[in-house]
Amino acid sequence: xxxxxxxxxxxxxxxxxxxxxxxxxxxxxxxxxxxxxxxxxxxxxxxxxxxxxxxxxxxxxxxxxxxxxxxxxxxxxxxxxxxxxxxxxxxxxxxxxxxxxxxxxxxxxxxxxxxxxxxxxxxxxxxxxxxxxxxxxxxxxxxxxxxxxxxxxxxxxxxxxxxxxxxxxx
Numbered sequence: 001x002x003x004x005x006x007x008x009x010x011x012x013x014x015x016x017x018x019x020x021x022x023x024x025x026x027x028x029x030x031x032x033x034x035x036x037x038x039x040x041x042x043x044x045x046x047x048x049x050x051x052x053x054x055x056x057x058x059x060x061x062x063x064x065x066x067x068x069x070x071x072x073x074x075x076x077x078x079x080x081x082x083x084x085x086x087x088x089x090x091x092x093x094x095x096x097x098x099x100x101x102x103x104x105x106x107x108x109x110x111x112x113x114x115x116x117x118x119x120x121x122x123x124x125x126x127x128x129x130x131x132x133x134x135x136x137x138x139x140x141x142x143x144x145x146x147x148x149x150x151x152x153x154x155x156x157x158x159x160x161x162x163x164x165x166x167x168x169x170x
Contacts, residue, residue: 016091016098016108016110019091019093019098020091021089021090021091021098021100022089022090022091022092023086023088023089024085024088024089024090024149024150024151024152025130025132025151025152025153027130027131027132027151028085028127028130028132028150028151029081029085029151030130031124031126031127031129031130031132031151032081032085033081034126035126036077036078036081040074043070044070047066047067047070051063051066080103083103084101084102084103087100087101087102087103087106088100088101088150088151089101090149090152092160092163092164095112095113095114095167096110096111096112096113097110097111097113097137097147097160097164098110098111099147099148099149109146109147111137111139111146111147113164113167113168114168115139115140116137116138116139116164116167116168117138117139117140117168118138119135119136119137119138119160119161119164119165119168120135120136120138120145120161121133121134121135121136121154121157121158121161122134122135122136123154127150127151131153131154131155132150132151132152132153132154133152133153133154133157133158134148134149134150134151134152134157135148135149135152135157135160135161136148137164
C-alpha cells in the first residue's frame with residue numbers, strides 16, 4: 001500500500017494578465033456605431049411621434065428637457081462604447097482561448113480546449129460589410145455560448161475555428 005492519495009499545494013500560478021492579447025478589429029467599432037445610431041434614430045423618431053401625437057400640453061411644456069435628457073443618455077452610452085471598445089481583446093494559446101472586456105467591470109473568460117464541444121462562426125449583416133465575423137465557443141451542458149468574440153476579421157476567425165477544431169479532435 002505505497003500508493004496513496006496526494007494533493008500537493010500549488011506554489012506558482014500562471015499569470016494571464018502578462019499574456020499579450022490581440023485587439024478586436026477596429027472596423028468592428030464602425031459596426032457598433034451603425035447599430036447604435038440606428039437604435040438612436042428609431043427611438044428618437046418614436047419620441048418625436050409621442051411628442052406630437054400623444055403628449056398632453058403639460059408634458060409638451062417640458063419637451064426640451066425630455067429631448068435633452070434623451071440626448072444626454074445616448075451621449076453617455078456613446079462615450080461608454082467609445083472607451084470600452086479598446087478593452088475588448090482575445091488570446092489564443094496552446095490549450096485555451098481567452099477573452100477580456102469591460103470598462104467598469106472587467107472580465108476575463110477562459111475556455112480550455114478540453115471542454116469545448118463545438119465552435120461556430122457568425123456573420124451579421126453590418127459585420128459582413130466590413131469582412132468581420134464573431135466566433136462562439138460552446139462547452140457541454142449549456143445551450144448558450146460560453147465564449148463569444150465579436151469583431152474578428154473573417155479569415156482570422158476561420159483560422160481560429162480550424163485551430164480549435166483540430167485541438168478538440170486530438
